[in-house]
Amino acid sequence: MKLLSYRSADRRSWGALVDREIVDLGRANPAWPTLAFALGEAGADGIGRAVTAAANTTHRVALDSVELLPAVPDPQKVLCVGLNFEKHRIETGRERTEHPVIFTRFADTFVGHGAPLVRPAASECFDFEGEVALVIGRGGRRIAPEDALAHIAGITCLNDGSIRDFQSHTHQFTPGKNFPATGSMGPWLVTLDEIADLAELELITRLNGAEVQRAPLSDLTYSIPEIVAYCSSWTELRPGDVIATGTPGGIGARREPPLWMELGDVCEVEVSGVGVLRNTILDEG
Known part of the structure; x- marks a missing residue:
């Protein structure tokens, strides 16, 4: 469905x-x-x-x-897992952490499939991050990993568009992740009963038709059950909450020269068995 x-x-x-x-x-x-x-x-x-x-x-x-619109326009929480593919962690030069790296995005920073992503006037460092996002169907606290899948309603595609210079102002990611209309989610949620094996889902990001990221979810450092269990250990997950599971290696900021999204570009995030999330890039104003 x-x-x-x-x-x-x-x-x-x-x-x-x-x-x-x-x-x-x-x-x-x-x-x-x-x-x-x-x-x-x-x-x-x-x-x-x-x-x-x-x-x-x-x-x-x-x-x-x-x-x-975004598949879920009004989640109470959008939790994002950082550095959750080993290739991406290595390309950033970060040490592996004992627990998942979690940051938050605001729901009003997302647009839906077909709507433009907006490069803010404050920066030219607008980067793509294709991700697989979980949508919580049944809420809970202290969810055990073996029970995690029963709390997931389905899967959607997500672009965690990032303003890299603002992200690196301090060790906190929040400013670079929350400019208006810099992220997208959709085109729809596919319910979990239609997905045979979450670990076998493949994530692909394309910029202007050229593949820039590809990885199966089996490459996640922290698995989906581990992510749900960890997040629910410190906050109550509620129906409609979104958890973005991390981006693979290949981000624009770590290329030489850097590859930024610019006016007129088209960015696509595809998740096998789910669909393709497509957005053009506009400049603010």
Whole structure:
């Protein structure tokens, strides 16, 4: 099941993608105004039953007629794992840490598939970071690694677009990760029941059609169950929360010369079995 959030005219809603049409579950189920809310109230299984119930109604809209929003536009938390592929850690010159490196992004820094990423006027050092993101379906604290998958609703593509000079102002990443419209998420969430093996998912990033990153999730330093367990050890995960699992080696900042995203560029993040997240680059203003 592919679940997405979108804007049509002046209305925001969410639904399930069926044969290039969206079954509008926000309209069919007014008590579930957003995907995150529906995950908390009904879970992925309940949403699946709602899709079946609404599939033959008039609550349908053509995919090509809407503006896609981030797959989950309103997560309470966006947690990002840094340096979680060995090749990327090595290219940055960082030591391996005993625990995952976690930083946060604000939800309002993301745009959806097809919307422009905005290079801020304050910097030319706009870098790509293709990532696989988890969306929490069932919340919890102190989740054991062996129980982690039961708390994940699904997977989406994420571009953790980074302003590298601001990121390196101090040892804290936050400023370089939170300029408006510098990250993207989507085009949709694929529920976990459609993914046979998370470790076998392959992540590919392309800039203007040229491959710049590629890695399977089996190369993660900290596995998905370990990430969920660690994050839930210190914060309560809630339905709709997003966890970005890290980017592979090949980032633009570590190339010679550096490879930055510029006006008119097209960046794609592909996750096998999920889809392709595509955004053009615009300059602020």
